[in-house]
Amino acid sequence: MSNSYRNQPTVRNIDLGKIPEPRLFILRNGVPVYLINAGTEDIVRMEFIFGAGNKLEDLPLVASSTNMMLSEGSRNFTATELNRLLDYYGTFYNLAAEKDRAGIVVILINRHLEKILELVREILFRPLFPVKELNALMKKRLSWYRINCDKVHVLATDQFFESIFGKRHPYGRKVHEDDFSKIHPSLLMDFHSKYYTSGNMAVIVSGKIPRQTTNLLNSFFGDIFNNNIYIEQARNQLKGEATKKVNVNKPGALQSAIRIGSPTINKRHPDYPGLKILNMILGGYFSSRLMKNIREDKGYTYGISSSVSSFDLSGFKMISAEVSKKNTQKAIDEIYREIRLLQTEPVGKDELDVVRNYMLGEMVRMFDGPFAIAESFKSVWEFDLDNSYYYRFADKIKTIGPDEITSLAQTYYNIDELYEITAG
Amino acid sequence: MIKFYRFSLENGLRVLVHEDKSSPLVAMNILYDVGSRDENPESTGLAHLFEHLMFGGTSAIPDYDKPLQLAGGENNAFTNSDITDYYLTVPETNIETGFWLESDRMSGLDFSHKNLETQKSVVIEEFYQRYLNQPYGDAMLLLKPMAYKIHPYRWMTIGRDISHVENVNLDEVKDFFYSHYAPNNAILTLTGNISPDRAFMLANKWFSTVSKRMIKPRKLPEEPVQNEERRMTVERDVPATALYKGWHIGKRDSKDYYVLDLITDLLAGGESGRLYTKLVREKKLFSEINAYLTSDIDPGMVILYGRLMKGIDIQYAEESVNKILSNLKERYPAEKEMEKVKNKFESSTILSNTNILNKAMNISFYELLGNPDLINNEVDEYKKTDRKMVAEVSQKFLIPTNCSTLYYISTRKD
Numbered sequence: 036m037s038n039s040y041r042n043q044p045t046v047r048n049i050d051l052g053k054i055p056e057p058r059l060f061i062l063r064n065g066v067p068v069y070l071i072n073a074g075t076e077d078i079v080r081m082e083f084i085f086g087a088g089n090k091l092e093d094l095p096l097v098a099s100s101t102n103m104m105l106s107e108g109s110r111n112f113t114a115t116e117l118n119r120l121l122d123y124y125g126t127f128y129n130l131a132a133e134k135d136r137a138g139i140v141v142i143l144i145n146r147h148l149e150k151i152l153e154l155v156r157e158i159l160f161r162p163l164f165p166v167k168e169l170n171a172l173m174k175k176r177l178s179w180y181r182i183n184c185d186k187v188h189v190l191a192t193d194q195f196f197e198s199i200f201g202k203r204h205p206y207g208r209k210v211h212e213d214d215f216s217k218i219h220p221s222l223l224m225d226f227h228s229k230y231y232t233s234g235n236m237a238v239i240v241s242g243k244i245p246r247q248t249t250n251l252l253n254s255f256f257g258d259i260f261n262n263n264i265y266i267e268q269a270r271n272q273l274k275g276e277a278t279k280k281v282n283v284n285k286p287g288a289l290q291s292a293i294r295i296g297s298p299t300i301n302k303r304h305p306d307y308p309g310l311k312i313l314n315m316i317l318g319g320y321f322s323s324r325l326m327k328n329i330r331e332d333k334g335y336t337y338g339i340s341s342s343v344s345s346f347d348l349s350g351f352k353m354i355s356a357e358v359s360k361k362n363t364q365k366a367i368d369e370i371y372r373e374i375r376l377l378q379t380e381p382v383g384k385d386e387l388d389v390v391r392n393y394m395l396g397e398m399v400r401m402f403d404g405p406f407a408i409a410e411s412f413k414s415v416w417e418f419d420l421d422n423s424y425y426y427r428f429a430d431k432i433k434t435i436g437p438d439e440i441t442s443l444a445q446t447y448y449n450i451d452e453l454y455e456i457t458a459g
Numbered sequence: 460m461i462k463f464y465r466f467s468l469e470n471g472l473r474v475l476v477h478e479d480k481s482s483p484l485v486a487m488n489i490l491y492d493v494g495s496r497d498e499n500p501e502s503t504g505l506a507h508l509f510e511h512l513m514f515g516g517t518s519a520i521p522d523y524d525k526p527l528q529l530a531g532g533e534n535n536a537f538t539n540s541d542i543t544d545y546y547l548t549v550p551e552t553n554i555e556t557g558f559w560l561e562s563d564r565m566s567g568l569d570f571s572h573k574n575l576e577t578q579k580s581v582v583i584e585e586f587y588q589r590y591l592n593q594p595y596g597d598a599m600l601l602l603k604p605m606a607y608k609i610h611p612y613r614w615m616t617i618g619r620d621i622s623h624v625e626n627v628n629l630d631e632v633k634d635f636f637y638s639h640y641a642p643n644n645a646i647l648t649l650t651g652n653i654s655p656d657r658a659f660m661l662a663n664k665w666f667s668t669v670s671k672r673m674i675k676p677r678k679l680p681e682e683p684v685q686n687e688e689r690r691m692t693v694e695r696d697v698p699a700t701a702l703y704k705g706w707h708i709g710k711r712d713s714k715d716y717y718v719l720d721l722i723t724d725l726l727a728g729g730e731s732g733r734l735y736t737k738l739v740r741e742k743k744l745f746s747e748i749n750a751y752l753t754s755d756i757d758p759g760m761v762i763l764y765g766r767l768m769k770g771i772d773i774q775y776a777e778e779s780v781n782k783i784l785s786n787l788k789e790r791y792p793a794e795k796e797m798e799k800v801k802n803k804f805e806s807s808t809i810l811s812n813t814n815i816l817n818k819a820m821n822i823s824f825y826e827l828l829g830n831p832d833l834i835n836n837e838v839d840e841y842k843k844t845d846r847k848m849v850a851e852v853s854q855k856f857l858i859p860t861n862c863s864t865l866y867y868i869s870t871r872k873d
Binding site: 074075106118122124144171178182186187287322330337389390392395404406 | 806
């Protein structure tokens with residue numbers, strides 16, 4: 036007997052349920068700590084977040100180098116000692132600087148909490164920025180940079196951001212070879228003392244949180260205060276470049292990387308959830324229009340996707356693919372064709388039902404386990420939003436109709452305004 | 460402690476279940492005991508191409524993805540030298556859709572010419588994107604055949620040559636399915652918000668009707684012991700010269716495996732690893748350096764690779780690597796350093812167990828190795844390793860006559 040005689044199981048409604056709300060605890064110096072207590076293993080994830088991203092830098096590489104240098108030597112430990120100790124206690128850590136924020140994520144075994152917090156305080160608040168380590172880091176970064184310049188997807192993405200946000204804004208400007216020689220310890224110390232401060236800091240703790248966590252956080256971080264440094268407001272302006280179509284030449288490349296998109300609204304705008312749903316239909320999941328057409332029907336690419344993302348000062352939408360050179364123009368034409376179709380033809384009920392349920396399932400996955408909950412919380416918190424954003428989003432997924440999608444496509448995917456970047 | 464239950468259906472399908480009520484989801488993992496090692500040397504890349512074809516639909520369910528997405532699910536798959544693994548997660552109320560889909564495509568595929576041709580060109584684009592159009596992308600395509608002369612590990616999962624994928628025909632594809640895809644060649648694991656009773660009931664309901672098949676017996680040639688140093692130099696237009704080294708090791712289930720894994724951690728675990736500390740941080744010879752085990756079931760390899768800083772002589776860089784290896788053979792590591800790498804194994808195990816999908820994949824793989832209890836006691840295997848074993852195992856494997864070395868020289872002038 037074949038299973039084809041068996042009927043498809045009934046699909047039940049997907050319920051987001053109640054999103055666990057973090058508990059807020061405020062350290063003596065006013066630093067907010069958000070606690071998400073859940074999970075099955077004796078392990079905790081702590082994210083220390085600072086408003087210290089690229090957005091605030093006057094020169095390229097300053098925010099990221101400041102962040103990377105934090106573990107390169109502190110008042111009480113050398114870089115080697117810091118790394119050896121963190122590894123000894125089985126800790127995973129990740130320093131990262133993004134466009135708006137920077138900081139460190141630490142995942143640690145609960146029984147080592149106190150030891151690790153001491154090391155994190157060294158890293159965040161007592162770094163020395165030793166010149167020898169800095170020079171070595173900049174040489175390494177230059178070497179990584181050169182390798183990245185050989186990758187068409189990196190070339191295309193960098194050009195995309197420069198084109199849509201402009202050469203004069205940290206969101207857009209590219210890094211060049213000579214930037215690596217301009218970084219000195221004093222620049223990083225200055226950046227650190229301005230932006231790695233208590234007034235600019237938050238902590239998100241998730242996992243099976245040990246009872247003494249809040250006390251320990253207070254004793255290690257509760258007495259750190261702002262340095263009274265006058266911070267001049269950045270005068271950078273977001274302004275896309277006039278040229279909409281750019282090809283970055285990479286002789287000998289077998290494939291071209293394509294990036295098509297433009298600046299758009301961000302998470303704070305009421306249309307944002309609708310735009311995310313539109314994006315999903317266009318290129319946000321495996322059965323999206325772009326995947327079905329350009330990969331599954333024509334076989335032009337291993338993968339094509341579109342995304343809508345948010346920075347503090349702007350959102351952006353971006354379609355990406357890597358395609359054999361002979362098919363690049365054909366793929367680009369198909370991308371525009373799919374956008375026009377969404378602007379003119381209403382989305383059918385079956386397709387919309389699939390998208391609704393897939394996205395609701397996605398939301399359930401976003402809250403599966405303490406670490407996922409923490410990341411989802413952070414991504415609304417950093418826009419001064421809270422979990423009500425997700426309830427609104429879920430509601431929009433359930434209620435949006437074909438006409439609204441068509442109208443969003445007309446408003447937000449004006450083809451004349453899209454940038455078209457290729458590298459290859 | 461990960462508690463799991465195990466049973467087999469009459470058709471030979473093995474089913475394992477681990478309930479974790481803290482998750483709103485269920486993860487379903489199906490491991491097929493087939494990988495690129497089971498390919499004909501003249502038709503490589505088929506196992507991986509086949510993974511793509513598994514999403515091409517059946518006569519009963521023409522589109523695999525849509526019904527799963529309608530159930531709120533998400534899925535993917537991977538192929539390596541040993542296994543092909545399909546996995547999905549779905550909100551717990553809709554897990555039955557997963558059973559329906561997976562049992563259906565285990566029963567039989569709709570082999571269409573159009574699907575085969577499209578997926579061939581998708582896979583060829585993948586070949587370009589991941590291997591040929593990436594700096595250093597072909598390094599492993601070069602190193603593997605240096606180390607393996609007759610065992611199928613000599614080719615990568617993507618295939619030995621693009622033409623192999625181009626030339627596959629529908630008959631070969633059908634034959635591959637019926638000789639490898641069967642309940643008696645698969646392991647089904649469920650983790651997350653599902654009780655063992657429900658899982659077994661559903662497994663019975665959906666999979667017991669899939670018939671057992673004749674599996675093509677695996678008769679792989681044993682790789683002869685390597686007795687000479689193997690070296691190759693290639694020139695490429697890349698920004699920096701790179702060094703690759705690979706040593707043969709034993710099988711995945713040999714005792715030495717854990718010692719070797721610990722050795723690669725002493726060498727390259729985190730920023731405090733010996734290679735990074737000595738050669739990146741102190742001597743500044745490399746911009747990055749790493750070492751790892753291939754984790755193959757048949758005798759695999761230790762792979763070490765590094766990208767050199769500008770102006771560094773590759774022979775000098777290699778000698779410096781060799782010095783660090785000699786040190787492992789001649790001097791016992793400090794107890795503290797041993798504890799460090801063991802602690803790191805413990806915490807990575809705990810971290811991996813925070814995710815239901817990881818747990819499902821791990822349980823399936825350990826079951827394939829014949830010991831699902833490893834999900835709980837593999838850490839003990841690492842704990843048993845002592846300093847003496849580190850030196851002995853290094854002396855046994857990390858020697859020049861067991862090594863293949865690739866110099867990947869940058870021709871770029873600037």
